[in-house]
Amino acid sequence: MLRGREHDQRAIEDLLDGARAGRSGAVVIWGDPGIGKTALLAHAVERAEGFRVLRSTGVETEAELPFAALHQLLRPELARVATLPEPQSDALKGALGLGGGAGQDRFLISLATLSLLAEAAEEGPVLCLVDDAHWLDQASADALLFAARRLDAEAIVLVFATREGFSAPGLPERRLDPLDAEAAAALLDDRDPGLADATRARVLGESRGNPLALIELPRTGDPLKPLPLPRRIQEAYEARIAALPPNARTMLLLAAVEGTGDLGVVLRAAERLGIGAEALGAAEGILSPDGGTVTFAHPLMRAAALHAAPFDQRLAVHRVLVDVLHDHEDRQAWHLAAAALGPDERAASALERTAARARERHGHAAAAAALERAAELTADREKLATRLTEAAVAAADAGRPERAQGLAERASRLVDDPRAMARLADLRARVAFERGSVHIAHDLLVSGAGRVAEFDPVAAGLMLVDAGRNAWQLSDPERLRDVAAGLRALRLRPEDGLETAVDAVAAAAESLNRGPTEGLPAMRPLVDDARRIDREGYQLRINGAFVAGLVGDFEAQREISSALVEECRTLGMTGWLPISYVTLASAELYLNRFRGALADATEGLRIASDVGQPHRAGYLTGILAWLAAVQGDDARCAELAASCADHFSITGIANGTAWGEWALALLDLSRGRHTRALDRLEGAMAGPVRHQIQAVHFAADQVEAAVRAGEPERAKKPMARFEEWAAAARLDWSDAVLHRCLALLESREEHYLAALRSHARPFERARTELLYGEWLRRERRKREARTYLRAATETFHRLGARPWGDRASAELRAAGEAVVASADADKQADLSPQELQIVRLAATGLTNREIGARLFISAKTVSYHLYRVFPKLGVSSRVELARLELGAS
Template identity: 55%
Template structure:
């Protein structure tokens, strides 16, 4: 499409029409992931000039390119200025630019900039026919969230998530924004479904420029839901693609997700390298949400390895810093509480408990209530109160879809039962926890569950290794697709690889899995 529009522009005699077609060609090139060519075309159109809408369209594209290259502050200012210039002739176009500005300000964790962008958006004379009322309310709610008013912030998020499926094709960027709101509001199942639909649209229409953003939100939701192998597979593909098309700050996003999984799995060197590289990148491209994952990963690594004091200090420092406005301090609060309790310092758990309770109450999800009861059980002053919270946590987990969090609750509950000399009951909880940890590849947590089971009088053996764990993320992705019966050429087209590369991955994967034909793949559990 970009090439056809560029050719049409060259053949157009009128300067205004030529500029308009060059602008369209630049947008198509950006959608296809060719940022360098998009910038060249946009600059050619800018030099020609044109009507105000074309000029503003070009400025919006410049903002998008700046953001995709990590220059988030420049992008934000470009978007605000562009929206102001077209507000009168194209209020809906101005609104879309301001929605991007809200998102950018959120990423850098700038409450004032989010509030300013949301206020400008609310001031536009939009009508119901523009179809953006829910997004306007959500933008205001994002400002409320950063200001700490969770009761006002989360309901507009939920309203928008509920109608995401009705948003028509062609508005993938808006659906990605809704997916991000699902992550903030704790609605991970719906967020996962939205992310999958966006990625399908991006692949079907060749929107390579948007695909890494869709993969980033998908990886986050897979991580939240405890699908760690899927999260790494998505992040590995996203990192490769982002590097190919020049979206440098997305690389850090994917590596922060990979650092979180490395922390869960106890791969200390990998976790530290990925997290420290992410933090160093944010020094030049200040996207606060990304450094939040890296800090959380390092804290979770220390917690899993039993370095409770180091973990607690890291979580406390992160909650006081620029991240204090973001969702991460709410989500890592239970880890912070566990570290404090294991150190015998319950007073240092009071603030994170209040923080998490405020979010969990506003969100209302069963998994959040389960984790809240777990935290209250750890801090209970007597056995009767603790027992009540453990029971409520178990009931709430049964209604939720976060197996890793349920296993962590089972582990802590099992430890509590063993200390209360209720060894038979403790073994039931600890076996369930161990099974989940082993399936997830969460080695430190699994080892702790084994130690507790041995202390409870049970002989424990290690389970057989998972075949799929021997594959690289890209090998796993290729093998999963091959197992569905699609050809190498079709796999290559879907993953933006060459058929030769697909063949190479299958050649390496088959011996690891102990198979010799594609038919055998369909019978394997590939996680």
């Protein structure tokens, strides 16, 4: 029985009951040392009858060994690795040092972790317990958190117990507070019923409701003096250790310094020191041998064993462990470093090799730590600069920008070589970009390119292309013009492979500085190049997809982007997925495939958050805000648009806020708040949004808002802006929108008819039909009006554009026709974005496992959602799914 923890126990039991019913769940338990986290995990085990229980404990000395904790957790299930899809199996084997493919994408490893746990759950529910999560190595933490956030229908419970220092965004949390006075007194009476009243009162006062303190403080004979917890508890442990025989104390020190719990290593080291296995018996109660492992009863006992030993003894133990760990090079390297008293090239080189192995397994955080420690042991200036630079790169790859920035700055003070200086500038720019300092990132890239332009123009060109991208996102014409001029001055050769990228930057500069007439024609060849490349060339293809959106070729943008998403999913190239989803969701939005855009933007946002790409997340948030506006979800639209504005205030990147402002204006327009919509769009045009492509597209909304607000003179500027762009674009859809704008301004029927002849995008066509129907009704041609209003109503309802559908329905009733909702027009509206993603892939014939691999969820979750989706869509098989137009609206 756990005193005072009834609500926490019930929460754990609810998770277990959910798993028995086929539902998964996760929770993070926070609390100070000794507060009862481990005891709550033990309670979970007691209540987990029929569960497969997997355990892992973070170990401070293993925090720099990639996937150490994951290996510990999954060890009982490793025989199942062979049953996973081959890419996942190879990735997990490589990560855990079992063979397979090294250097796999870290999210493929994370997906393999989820799949392996789901496989284990096929035989019954699974309980995964992770204690001392604050000491997990970063690679293990990433994989387990990835799995925890995607648990759904696998019958898995994942519980993390941790102090401060562990970040688990998106997971439910429970914080354990100190016991109240009644529970603390009851616990003390349970453990030490015979305490004298004075001692009892002192223990209750000193413990401050900490359960471990209540148990341990009475065991020491020292006077109870006021000391902060957990130091007071550690002192009690030190007193117990001091009473042990010398060999037992050394055995404790060996186990504490070794850190991983490898009993064989501890005993071999003890033998070298002349200590027999009987010393383990003398340390019983503090050390607990179990099979091939040995653990401390509590982490603070390990801390006490380390603290109680003199420095020279700890040093000697590290040296003995170096000798016995000859088959474990990574662990040996860290003990070598711990035994070093000054610069030590042997230890530094060993850590450098450890870092290389860690990076092959995507253990970038571990590589950064090893290289940073290697640098501390390095006397040679050139080697020191190199190791600091590599540590900074690894830290950036690990998603630790602050650490990377500090390491890069230290390295920059040591290097003189222009190439090394340029590389550091590139790295610092990358870090600055991810931290939201886009202006600084741009300036660092331009400066770094200038250092190497003379003798490495290709490297300089790549840096300037990145600088150009930043200038575009900042809506900074002057910076973009300067970058374009710098690229031209490099005199790159065709064989350098940068010609299309240079042209794209130059064309973007023309678009920002002189308008679209000059820029659009020069951009189109890049789109054609991107469509011709089947594999590789990811940067060119992404640029091509982005530029396709700028020139209004949304079919090409969708074609390129969907191929990239498919390829990245298949190959596990997660880092490329967010930007691929940005361009894919944009294309589907502009093509009015709103449900597909919603599914793709939602999935892209989830992955962007996972991989730490906030700028992609900001853009995708803007797309979701626009879609919420079309759906008439006022609260969600406002929330997402506010998030875009916050992101812009931090980063200065205008893409997301352009979407957000347009979304709010579109919502106002659909609700009949015409002046408000017009004011908002004019306000947006007064800032950096005027340089973004969204300003071209919402020009038509400005025109409509101005006309319907009775202020047609305010339509002149947006009309001229769109007319200029349409003349340069020469596209059917832009001609259709242009005719609709002219129809509104001139009230001439031929423009409505011309627009309808050119329209291909359903939402835009329905908006034209609505406006034309309204015009016909005002002209007292109600019978003709009903034809167009009926078509508009049906399209809006099919697309889920509720406020527009309501407006069209009202007009249709005013034209004399009752509105009857279609019985099956909106079946797909009931699907969540994830359900739509699943059925779209299922319709192509992929298996549940293949779908799970593409969407980074388990096959069991896929099966669960398909079971729920079939009745919603009125189908009973995958064959019938293939006949539906999934995501086409």
